[in-house]
Structures are given as structure tokens and as C-alpha cells.
Amino acid sequence: xxxxxxxxxxxxxxxxxxxxxxxxxxxxxxxxxxxxxxxxxxxxxxxxxxxxxxxxxxxxxxxxxxxxxxxxxxxxxxxxxxxxxxxxxxxxxxxxxxxxxxxxxxxxxxxxxxxxxxxxxxxxxxxxxxxxxxxxxxxxxxxxxxxxxxxxxxxxxxxxxxxxxxxxxxxxxxxxxxxxxxxxxxxxxxxxxxxxxxxxxxxxxxxxxxxxxxxxxxxxxxxxxxxxxxxxxxxxxxxxxxxxxxxxxxx
Amino acid sequence: xxxxxxxxxxxxxxxxxxxxxxxxxxxxxxxxxxxxxxxxxxxxxxxxxxxxxxxxxxxxxxxxxxxxxxxxxxxxxxxxxxxxxxxxxxxxxxxxxxxxxxxxxxxxxxxxxxxxxxxxxxxxxxxxxxxxxxxxxxxxxxxxxxxxxxxxxxxxxxxxxxxxxxxxxxxxxxxxxxxxxxxxxxxxxxxxxxxxxxxxxxxxxxxxxxxxxxxxxxxxxxxxxxxxxxxxxxxxxxxxxxxxxxxxxxx
Numbered sequence: 001x002x003x004x005x006x007x008x009x010x011x012x013x014x015x016x017x018x019x020x021x022x023x024x025x026x027x028x029x030x031x032x033x034x035x036x037x038x039x040x041x042x043x044x045x046x047x048x049x050x051x052x053x054x055x056x057x058x059x060x061x062x063x064x065x066x067x068x069x070x071x072x073x074x075x076x077x078x079x080x081x082x083x084x085x086x087x088x089x090x091x092x093x094x095x096x097x098x099x100x101x102x103x104x105x106x107x108x109x110x111x112x113x114x115x116x117x118x119x120x121x122x123x124x125x126x127x128x129x130x131x132x133x134x135x136x137x138x139x140x141x142x143x144x145x146x147x148x149x150x151x152x153x154x155x156x157x158x159x160x161x162x163x164x165x166x167x168x169x170x171x172x173x174x175x176x177x178x179x180x181x182x183x184x185x186x187x188x189x190x191x192x193x194x195x196x197x198x199x200x201x202x203x204x205x206x207x208x209x210x211x212x213x214x215x216x217x218x219x220x221x222x223x224x225x226x227x228x229x230x231x232x233x234x235x236x237x238x239x240x241x242x243x244x245x246x247x248x249x250x251x
Numbered sequence: 252x253x254x255x256x257x258x259x260x261x262x263x264x265x266x267x268x269x270x271x272x273x274x275x276x277x278x279x280x281x282x283x284x285x286x287x288x289x290x291x292x293x294x295x296x297x298x299x300x301x302x303x304x305x306x307x308x309x310x311x312x313x314x315x316x317x318x319x320x321x322x323x324x325x326x327x328x329x330x331x332x333x334x335x336x337x338x339x340x341x342x343x344x345x346x347x348x349x350x351x352x353x354x355x356x357x358x359x360x361x362x363x364x365x366x367x368x369x370x371x372x373x374x375x376x377x378x379x380x381x382x383x384x385x386x387x388x389x390x391x392x393x394x395x396x397x398x399x400x401x402x403x404x405x406x407x408x409x410x411x412x413x414x415x416x417x418x419x420x421x422x423x424x425x426x427x428x429x430x431x432x433x434x435x436x437x438x439x440x441x442x443x444x445x446x447x448x449x450x451x452x453x454x455x456x457x458x459x460x461x462x463x464x465x466x467x468x469x470x471x472x473x474x475x476x477x478x479x480x481x482x483x484x485x486x487x488x489x490x491x492x493x494x495x496x497x498x499x500x501x502x
Contacts, residue, residue: 021272133388148501
């Protein structure tokens, strides 16, 4: 083990290269190894002296462990993540691996480089639906029981948060989003606006706004961020997609 | 009114220039007018053809209206905001002004350019405390009644969200943060870690982690982001500030 290795977990943002921070670009330029899930590594330009480790392994702990071993051996390693690595992405998995791994890993130079997470990119494209208190809930039930997800949605609705739903749909849970909408409807504000923001900042971007009463789970796919407005979220009609925003005041 | 004007609300991130997106830098390079609160405008380099409108007026609607009038008159206007403009910053105020203003403003070229918001910068510096479901609550009671804030904290604790507190302290509400901690303590998990992250990514950055049982309001000032871990948030002891992260799994 040499002392010169380091490990950064970097957020590539939602897709547009203009949303990658200079901090992340600088880390990628200095890296000897870039590790990540295939579609994220595909965004990194190959160059001499750089090894790309694109993996279709969905076990994030394996990827984190691989990265830690390389950094401990003196490599300059960047784990790439879409959005922000700290929001439902690779950073938590990395620290799980650090905690469970050899004590020496705790002394490594490990940094998290933030990025534009999907909910903030989607919010910006639509207006400002997260302009007041809000929460972020991952609808995947791979890592938590579905009743806990429903409980959180119910409490978030009672708190009148706007809610960003990450991982709203997958083949394994085709009805999860419809069940989430049903929980929201039990808390009223049936006309609150719902934003379906697909592939934001990419050429495939589509934004769609409907009231909760008309929202259906099949309006989202795996590339969609769904944001439920609070009871106070407003739409401003205009040519094209309306602006959507949550006022600062709750008086 | 000419057709060539536009208005962007841009996030400058937490302080480090390396966290300003190229999209924001490009908008600033094309702007004829930059508008904002004095400390944010002070971050913009003066150049020929650019008018800086630094204001100590804290009435955000006035600033938004000024920007809209300039854009409607054909100017290329950037409103600068710290962090992300859509999170407790200028974007919501802008859309309030659009909704209440002349109908012609709705047809203006208005864009929100996202930035790295304070909670994500603070989270990245500490590890990954927002790696599982979380919420963001503004502790300012200028625009909402304090009982609503306490209700939201209680519901967020019941949901076991990690909680990012924006505007944790001000001269007008010296005891607000202590009251917030008291609400959290009523929900147990007294040993959950609390992150006090001051002036992150600037030379004045200080990180401090204590269990909830030892957290005091005077550990924060107006430049501090406070993040309360959930009951599952973990600390990894190491030389210097411990890593802080919330595991992905809630099983």
C-alpha cells in the first residue's frame, strides 16, 4: 500500500455535460481508474493512463470494495454516479464498505464530490416545486419493506411536504407508484400538481404535469423523476408546459 | 419590449468556485445584467457590458420584479442565488412575481439553472448522511408559523427521515434550533448523530458531529447547515472528523 492513492465518489449530474461541476471534471482528469455502472462509465472519455472499469454488477458493495482496494494500492480512483452520489447513489454503499472493511481503509483519502441530483434538475426544468419544505423518498422496496414506504408517504403528506419520488417504477414493482398515489389521495389536495420529468436535461427530456386526481403510475418509467406538489404548489399556465412552484410562505 | 431578453435564476453553489456548473458560468458570460443580494453578486467578476445590481434589499419579490422588467425590456438577466435557486432561495420568489405580474411575463424565456444546494455540499463533506430517505425543513418562521415547523419536525422524526435544517439560526429566533432539537428528542434515538457544517467548501469550513443528546442551538450560526441523522445514521471513527452516513437499507 502506498500513501498516494485516493478515492472520490463523483456525481455526474442528470445527463447534460454542462451540469458536471469543475471539481468533478478535475478529479476525472487526475484519475488512474474510473469505476461505475456501464451507462455512467460510458460518459467518461477514454484517455491514455486511464483504466475504465464499467460493470453491470448491480451489487454496489462489490463496486465500492473494488474501488477501496485500488485506492489502498495507491491508485487514483473515481467512482462515478449519476446525479449526486449522496442521494440514493454510491456514497452510502461506499461508507458501508468502509465500515465493514479493514481499519486501514478509514485512513484513506476519501472524498464525496457532489452533483446535481435528479430532483433538483427536474425541479429547475419545471419551475420551483421544491421551493418550500420537501422530502425525498426512494420507492424501491429492495432495501426496505413496502409498509415503511407507505408510512413515510402518509407522514410526508400529513406534514404537507412536496415529495420527490426516486426510483418510482421498476419491472419488479409495476404497481408501487399507483399505491403511492393512493396514499397521497387519502390525504386530500387531489388537485395538487404532479410533475413527471423524464430524462431531464437530455435530448429525450419530456415534462408532464397533471393533477393528483389524474396521475397514473404508467406515466413514469425508470428514467422518470416524479415530484408531488404540496397542497400549496401552484401552476402558472403559459404556452407549453406550465410553470410549477411552491410558494415560500405557508401563512 | 423586445424578443431577445431572457432571465435565468442561477445557483452559485455553497462557495467554492469549482462547484459552479459550466451551465451557470456560460449564462453569466452572456448576461447583460446580474442581480442579487450583495454577498452573491460580490462573487461575480466585473466586465465590460455587464451591469451588476447588488442589493441589500431583503424583499426577494422586489428583486424578482426588477429582473423581470429588465428581461421584458430585452436585457439578458441572471439572478444569482447561493446554493440551488430552487431550494429556499430565489426561484420560488421569481415565480410568485411571474404569477402576480403582467400576463406577458409568462411568455418570457425564464430558466432555472440548478446548483449544489447547501445540504448536499454539507452531506458530501461529512460522508453520506442523506443516503436514505430525508427531508429539508426551513427553520425560519418569517414565512410560516412556528407550530407548523414543530409539527413538520415531529412528523419527519416519526417517519425516521434524516433532516436537513436550513436557516437554523437567526438573531430574531435565537431559541428556534434548541426547540427543534427538543422535538427530535421526544422521538427517541438520542444518540443519533447531528452534523453542524459551517461555511462548507470555503476556507472557514468547520465540521462538527455530536450525538443529539449533546446538540445545542448555539453550535450553529447563520452560516451553518444542520443535518440530523435518522435513527439508523452511523458514524465511522477515524483520525479527524468521523465519516457520517445513513445506510441504504432499512430492513
